[in-house]
Every structure is written in C-alpha cells, then in structure tokens.
Amino acid sequence: MKSRQQKGFGYIAAIVILVILSMLGISAMRLMNTQQSGMVQDVLSSRALQAARAGTEWGLYRALNGGNCTTTTLDLMSQNGFRVTVVCSSFVVSEGQFEDPDNAGVMLPRTKTIYNIEATSCNSTACPNPAQMQTLEYTERRRVVTACSLNDKNGTPTGDAC
Numbered sequence: 001m002k003s004r005q006q007k008g009f010g011y012i013a014a015i016v017i018l019v020i021l022s023m024l025g026i027s028a029m030r031l032m033n034t035q036q037s038g039m040v041q042d043v044l045s046s047r048a049l050q051a052a053r054a055g056t057e058w059g060l061y062r063a064l065n066g067g068n069c070t071t072t073t074l075d076l077m078s079q080n081g082f083r084v085t086v087v088c089s090s091f092v093v094s095e096g097q098f099e100d101p102d103n104a105g106v107m108l109p110r111t112k113t114i115y116n117i118e119a120t121s122c123n124s125t126a127c128p129n130p131a132q133m134q135t136l137e138y139t140e141r142r143r144v145v146t147a148c149s150l151n152d153k154n155g156t157p158t159g160d161a162c
Contacts, residue, residue, distance in 0.1 A: 056144075059117035
C-alpha cells in the first residue's frame with residue numbers, strides 16, 4: 001500500500017497569518033485615526049479658549065476705559081474661524097465714605113461699579129449653538145471675569161482699580 005502525503009497545511013497557515021496581519025493593520029489604522037481626531041479637537045479647543053480670552057480682554061478694556069458695558073459679538077472667523085459673544089453686566093455698590101475733594105470735611109459715599117464679563121467662543125455662526133453641540137466638529141469655550149472700578153463723586157466709573 002502506498003502512503004499518501006498530506007498536502008495543504010502550509011496554505012492554511014499562510015492564510016491564518018495573513019488574516020492576523022490584516023487585523024493588526026486595521027487596528028493600527030483605527031488607532032491612528034482616533035489619535036488624529038483627538039489632536040484636531042485639542043487644537044480647536046486651544047483656539048476656542050484663546051478666542052474667549054480675547055473676548056474677555058476686549059470686554060474689560062471697553063468696560064474699564066469708558067464704562068461701555070454692552071453685549072456684543074466679535075467676529076474672528078477670518079482670523080481663526082471662531083465667533084465670540086461677549087456679555088457684560090454691571091452693578092453699583094456703596095462701600096464706605098471718602099472726603100469730597102472740592103469741600104474739605106464733607107464726606108461722600110464711596111461707590112464702586114462691579115463688571116461681570118462673560119465671553120463664549122465657538123466655531124459656528126452663533127455662540128452658544130445648542131443645535132451643533134452633538135457634532136464632533138463643534139468646539140465651544142466660555143470664560144468669565146469680574147472687575148471693579150472706583151466711581152467719582154458723581155457716580156461715574158473712573159477705571160481705577162478698587
């Protein structure tokens with residue numbers, strides 16, 4: 001009787017190795033795509049934070065140099081692709097007394113103006129944009145600052161720090 005040699009084991013091993021290598025390749029591509037998406041979101045987040053910071057600085061400048069405390073929108077789309085909405089609110093508080101510079105011995109109430117400036121930046125047509133919050137491309141950052149200005153005897157903010 002003749003013994004038969006079994007053939008084909010090498011083909012099966014080669015197919016198994018090819019399947020394993022292709023699975024490793026697919027996993028590496030998915031990991032690379034995930035890392036790239038994370039990097040893009042980090043960059044957008046940093047830009048949004050800097051745009052919000054620019055909005056609060058701009059709002060502080062307007063409030064402390066002229067007492068202009070209004071809600072406005074800065075359009076930074078051409079510079080970095082972000083829009084910033086700046087909301088400014090203010091209120092006056094009385095704290096202590098000071099001597100009237102024109103009348104010695106006359107005490108006047110010391111008033112201060114407190115400014116609350118909130119800047120929201122996003123890479124959309126309006127900030128905040130609840131319709132786009134579920135998308136991966138939407139990035140939004142919010143920054144809030146508070147500042148205080150002394151008022152003169154007429155109650156007008158002077159821009160001097162409290």
